Amino acid sequence: MSTTGMSWQDDEVIVGVDTHQRTHHAVALDHTGGVIADQEFPASQAGDNALLAWAQTLGTIGAIGIESTGSYGAGLTRTALAGGHEVIEVNRPAKAVRARAGKSDPIDAESAARAVLAGTATARPKVSTGVVESIRTLNLARDGAVKSRTAALLQLRDLVTTAPNEIRDILLPLTAAARVSKAAALRPDPARLEEPAHAVRHALRTLARRVQYLEEQIADTDSALSALVKQTVPTLVAARQVGTQTAAALLICAGQNLDRFASEASFAKLTGAAPLPASSGKTHRVRLNRGGDRQANKALHLVAVGRLRSDPRTREYAKRRRAQGLSTPDILRCLKRALVRESFSALKTDLLRA
Template sequence: MVVGIDVHKRSHAAALLDGNGVVLAALTIPNSLVGVERLLGWLNEHDAREAAIGIENAAGYGRLLCAALAAAGCEILNVPAWRTHRDRHEQGRGKSDPGDAVAIAHVVLRKREQLGPALEPELIRALALLEGLRRQSVYDRTQAIQRLRAIWTQVDPEGEARVIHCQRQRELRKLTRIAFGAGIAEQAAARCIRELAREIERLNDRIAALEHELEQLLRECGNPFADLAGAGATVAVALIAHSGDVRRFKDKGAYARFCGVAPIRCGSGRTADHHRLDRGGNRQLNAALHRIAVVQARVDPRAQAFLARKRAEGKTAREARRALKRHLANVVYRRLHAWAEIALPA
C-alpha cells in the first residue's frame, strides 16, 4: 500500500491506495500536531503504518508533517509537482485536494525507486533558510535603491547621476541628511529618500550578518568548494542549499537535469542529433553554475582550454559556455556527493 498527501497551509488531504492503484480510503486533516495524530491513527486503522508516504511540497507547508511522520518511523518520499501532471490529466476536468492526493499516491506506486526522501537534513535546511533570507534581502535592497534613485532623479537628476554606488556607507550617511528646498513636494521627496537610505542601511547590516553566519556554518561543516575557482562562500552556500542531499540523484546526469544544464533532444529524422537549451530546472543552481563558469573563463587555464576546444569544434561562445556549465555540474555533483558522505547522516 502507498499513501499520497496533498499539503496546504491550513489542511492536508491524504489518500490510501493498494498495490493495484485502487483507492481504499481518504482523509483530510488540519495542518497541526493534532492532525498528524489523526493521520497516524488512520494509518493504524487500515494496517498501513508501513506504507510509503509521498508528499508534494514537502519542504514548504508539509515541513511539520514530514518531521512528525519521520519521528514516528514512517517512510516519507518527496513527490515533485511535475510528476503528478499525467495523473491529474487522467482524472478529467476539475480539480480537488483528494484527487490530487490520489495522483501523488499513483506516482509513489509507479516511481517509488526514483523518489528521494522528503525530509532534508537539518544542516541543509538551516543553510537553505539563511540563504533564502539573504537572497530576499539583497532583492529588497535592490528595490529600495531603485525607488530612491527614481525619487532623487525627479528632484535633482544631476546630483543623482554623480553617485554611482548609493548603497555604500559613505553615500548613505549623506542621503540620510539630504534636503532640497522649502516646497512641500521637495520636503516630501527628501523625507522619502532619507527613509529609503535608512532602509538600505538596515538591509546592508542584515545581509552582512547573514553572510557572516553562513560563512561560519560553512567552516564548521566543511566547504566542499573551498578550492574551486569562482565558487565563493555565497555561491557555495547556494549550491549546497538548493542541491540538498545529492545522494538522492541516481547519477550525475540526473543532477545536471535538475540544475537545468543538460541539453534536451529536439530533433527528428535528419535532425535527430539536434538539442535545445533547457530553460527548466532549479534556476538558482543554474545561476550559481553560470557565475562559476564566467569567473573560470577569466582566471582558470583549464576552463579556458576547455572553452577553446569547444570553439574549435564549431560552437559559439555561448554554446561553449553552456558546455562548460554542464561539465561544472559533474564537478559539483562529485564534490557534494563526497561531502555528503562525511557531513550528512546516512
C-alpha cells in the same frame, strides 16, 4: 532521484496526501488500488501524528505520497521520515488530468497515492533536519534583503531624478553609496511637510536609512552563511571561482541526503545542466536545458564564465572546442556539465564526511 522498484504486500496501504497551509487531506489505497478510506487532518504536529496513526490502523504503511514536501507538506514529511516511513514526493496533477477528473482535495490525494502505487512518482524528498536546511533558511532571508535593497535604491534614484533642483543638484552627481550616506543625513522640517522640498527630503532620508538597515542585515547574514558553508562543504568552496553564494546554491539544490540521487547525471538534470537532444533528420545536436533549479544553474554559469576569464586550463579547453566548431554557448553548456560532475563529487566528499 528515484527509489528502487517497489512491490506491495497484501497488508500494505499506500497513502496519498493533498497538502495545504491549514489542513491535509489523506486517502489510503490497498495494494490493488482500491480506496480504503479518506480523511482530513489539521496541518499541525498533532494533526500529522493523527494522520500517521490513522493510516496505521488501516494496515502497514507501504509508502506515503506527499505533495509539496518543501512547502505545505514540509512538516508532515519531517514527521513521517522521523517515524521511519517511506515518503515519496508527488507533483500536483497536470491541468489536463484535472480537467478530465475534476479538482477536489480527495481527488488530488487519491491521485498522489495512485502515482506512488503505479511507480510514476519515485522521487525522495530532501531531508530538512540538517545543516543544509539552516543554510537554505539563511540564504532565503539574505535574498529577500537583497531584493528589498535593490528596490529601495531604485526608488531613491528615481526620487532624486524628480526632486527639486536644490536637492537634485547635490545628490545626482554622487555615487550610489555616497548618495545613500548624504540622503540619510538630510534634515526635513516636520512642520513644513506640506512643502514638496521637505516631503522629498523626508522620503529620501527614509529610503536611504532603509538601504543602510538592509545592508547591515545582508552583511550579518553573509557572515553567518560564510561560516556555515565553509564548515559544511570545504572541498566545494576551495574549488576555483566557487564562493559562498555559489556553494550555497548548489548545496541547497542537492539537499542533505545525496543518496536520493541515482548518479551525478541525476544532479545534472536537477540543475538544468543536462543537455537535451534537439536532433531532426540529418541534423544531430543538443540544446540548452531551460528546466531544473535555476538558482543552481545560475551558480554553475557564473563559475563557468569566471573560469573562462581567469583559468588557463579552461581557456585552453575553450580554444580547442572552438576549433572543433563549437560556439561560446555550446562551450558554456559543456563546462557547466563538467562543473556538475566536479561539484557533485565535492558534495559527496563533504556531506558523507559530515
